[in-house]
Each structure stands twice: as C-alpha cells, then as structure tokens.
Amino acid sequence: MNNLISLAIVVPCYNEAAVIEQTLAALQNLLSHLSTAQKISQDSKLYFVDDGSCDATWDILSQAATTQPQVTAIKLSTNKGHQNALYAGLVSTDEDVVVSIDADLQDDPALIETMLDQFQVGYDVVYGVRSSRASDSFMKRVSAEKYYRCMQWLGIDLVYNHADFRLMSRAALDALKEYPESNLFLRGLVRKVGFKSTVVEYERAERQAGETKYPLRKMLSFAWEGLSSFSVVPLRAITVLGFVASWLSVFVIIWVLGIRLFTEDVVPGWASILLPLLFFGSIQLLSLGIIGEYIAKIYNEVKRRPRFHIEKTIH
Numbered sequence: 001m002n003n004l005i006s007l008a009i010v011v012p013c014y015n016e017a018a019v020i021e022q023t024l025a026a027l028q029n030l031l032s033h034l035s036t037a038q039k040i041s042q043d044s045k046l047y048f049v050d051d052g053s054c055d056a057t058w059d060i061l062s063q064a065a066t067t068q069p070q071v072t073a074i075k076l077s078t079n080k081g082h083q084n085a086l087y088a089g090l091v092s093t094d095e096d097v098v099v100s101i102d103a104d105l106q107d108d109p110a111l112i113e114t115m116l117d118q119f120q121v122g123y124d125v126v127y128g129v130r131s132s133r134a135s136d137s138f139m140k141r142v143s144a145e146k147y148y149r150c151m152q153w154l155g156i157d158l159v160y161n162h163a164d165f166r167l168m169s170r171a172a173l174d175a176l177k178e179y180p181e182s183n184l185f186l187r188g189l190v191r192k193v194g195f196k197s198t199v200v201e202y203e204r205a206e207r208q209a210g211e212t213k214y215p216l217r218k219m220l221s222f223a224w225e226g227l228s229s230f231s232v233v234p235l236r237a238i239t240v241l242g243f244v245a246s247w248l249s250v251f252v253i254i255w256v257l258g259i260r261l262f263t264e265d266v267v268p269g270w271a272s273i274l275l276p277l278l279f280f281g282s283i284q285l286l287s288l289g290i291i292g293e294y295i296a297k298i299y300n301e302v303k304r305r306p307r308f309h310i311e312k313t314i315h
C-alpha cells in the first residue's frame with residue numbers, strides 16, 4: 001500500500017522539560033497506532049520546535065531525534081514566541097498532511113485520528129474545537145468568551161474556541177506560506193487562506209505538567225495582535241468619535257456664546273473649561289495611542305525581518 005498519506009505533527013515547545021517526554025511517548029504511540037491501522041504511511045514524522053528554551057527541553061528533544069527516526073528536533077536561535085515557533089515547524093515539513101498541537105497534552109492527540117478521517121472525506125483544514133472551557137480558570141473563560149464575541153462583532157473570522165490544534169493539507173499549508181506578514185496570528189490567517197474546512201470537537205484537558213507559557217501579559221498582547229492584524233475598526237472608531245465630538249463641540253460653542261452674549265451671569269466657570277479640556281484631551285491621547293499601535297505594526301512589517309532562525313535541526 002504505497003498510497004497512504006504521510007502525516008507530520010508539529011509541536012512548539014518552550015521550557016517544556018516537565019512534560020515533553022510524556023508528549024513524545026504519547027505522539028510516538030499515536031503514530032504507530034495510526035500506521036498499524038493503515039491510516040498513515042510509515043514515513044510520518046514528529047517535528048518538535050524548541051523555541052529558545054532555557055531548561056532541558058532541547059537536550060531531551062535532540063536525544064529523542066538522534067535515537068528515534070520519526071522525530072525531528074528543530075532548535076530556534078532564541079525565543080520567538082508560540083506563533084513563530086509553530087510557523088517554523090509548519091514550514092519545515094514536507095508531508096501530505098500537517099497537524100499542529102501544543103506540547104502540554106491539553107489537546108487530545110487521539111482526536112488526530114478523527115481529523116485524518118475528515119481529511120480523507122475531502123476537507124483541507126480541520127479545526128480542533130474545545131467543547132467546553134471547564135479546564136480553564138474563571139478569568140480565562142470569561143475573557144476568552146468576550147474576546148471571541150468582540151472579534152466577531154468586528155467582523156473578524158475566527159473559529160469559536162479553536163486555538164492552534166488543527167490539521168492542514170499540503171495545499172492549504174502552501175497557501176498559508178504565501179502570507180508574508182511578520183505579525184503572525186495563525187488562527188486568523190488560516191481562515192483567510194480558505195479551502196474546505198470542518199470542525200471536530202474535543203474536551204480540553206488540564207496541562208499534564210509544567211506551567212502555562214502564556215501569562216496574562218502575553219495573553220493580552222496576543223489578543224491585541226489578533227485584533228489589530230485583522231481589523232481596522234479601531235481606526236474607524238476614532239474617525240467616528242472625532243466626528244461626534246466635533247458636532248458636540250459646535251453645540252457647546254453655541255451654548256457658550258449664548259450665555260456670553262445674552263445673559264448677565266458670565267461666571268468664570270472652571271467646569272465648562274475643565275471638562276471639555278479633560279474630555280477632548282483624553283480622547284486625543286487615546287486616539288493617538290491607537291493610531292500609534294497601527295503605525296508600530298507598519299513599522300514592524302516594513303522591516304521585513306525574518307520570523308525565526310533555525311540554529312540546528314536533528315533528523
């Protein structure tokens with residue numbers, strides 16, 4: 001049977017020494033199960049990308065890559081962040097089908113078999129979608145929900161409750177590679193790429209070991225990255241705000257002139273000076289800030305810097 005498809009599983013890893021051996025074993029088992037079941041070819045592979053970890057992650061990965069033929073370990077020159085590490089892994093593959101999954105086994109590897117079945121019936125992109133957020137903290141649950149709502153409201157196409165656990169066909173991945181932007185928000189880009197897609201649901205587990213690599217600060221910056229990479233609504237909102245504010249100020253001017261010209265009690269009122277001053281001052285600052293964010297983005301894009309450097313690859 002030579003026409004079996006080859007599968008690549010890409011795993012970005014940042015300081016995952018506590019869990020990586022468990023992940024390696026789980027994914028190795030999955031590969032042998034799938035190849036015994038004749039769902040994938042024998043030359044299917046695991047790609048682990050070490051995103052500049054400072055713990056033993058690389059030692060474990062390079063060891064595994066040396067001793068196990070299915071494992072490829074890729075070491076980035078420094079920490080480039082989840083999205084860039086994942087991208088580095090994706091573009092290093094040459095298999096027919098590529099699945100991306102986190103290193104912490106929160107996403108159920110067994111679902112990959114279902115994803116492959118969907119690929120076989122003709123889907124190029126299969127999104128793993130969490131059926132609930134029970135394994136998240138209250139804060140994360142609420143903020144994630146609001147975020148997806150907000151993105152939807154801004155007209156940004158995202159798959160609800162889908163992170164980066166997904167299958168892509170070679171064709172879809174090749175299309176993704178044509179997007180040159182350096183501000184990467186893969187789950188949004190993959191939607192833009194299009195192709196026939198479907199969704200498979202799974203229950204997301206707790207992290208098997210180690211700590212989250214997405215503290216609040218990184219999460220917020222990632223959320224803003226996604227929003228500002230796919231929507232210019234905040235810029236438009238400034239225009240609308242400016243428009244409304246200028247109309248309001250026309251009325252205020254008329255009112256002030258009316259009092260000045262037709263009444264006797266011209267109180268040297270601090271409120272009527274101070275309030276608009278504060279109001280317009282803060283709106284202007286906010287607007288400048290938002291515009292600045294987009295300029296920063298342009299600045300980053302025009303530099304055309306490479307998204308990552310591979311220091312070493314062990315096959």
Ligand code: UDP
Pocket residue numbers: 011012013014015016051079080081082083085086101102103104106211212213214
């Ligand atoms: N990750 C990475 N580089 C980073 C941060 C995270 O490669 O700078 C990887 C991490 O090792 C994991 C995945 O991205 O495989 C998702 O991170 P994590 O599980 O900590 O995020 P959470 O599930 O808590 O949102």
Ligand code: MG
Pocket residue numbers: 102104106207212
């Ligand atoms: Mg996780």
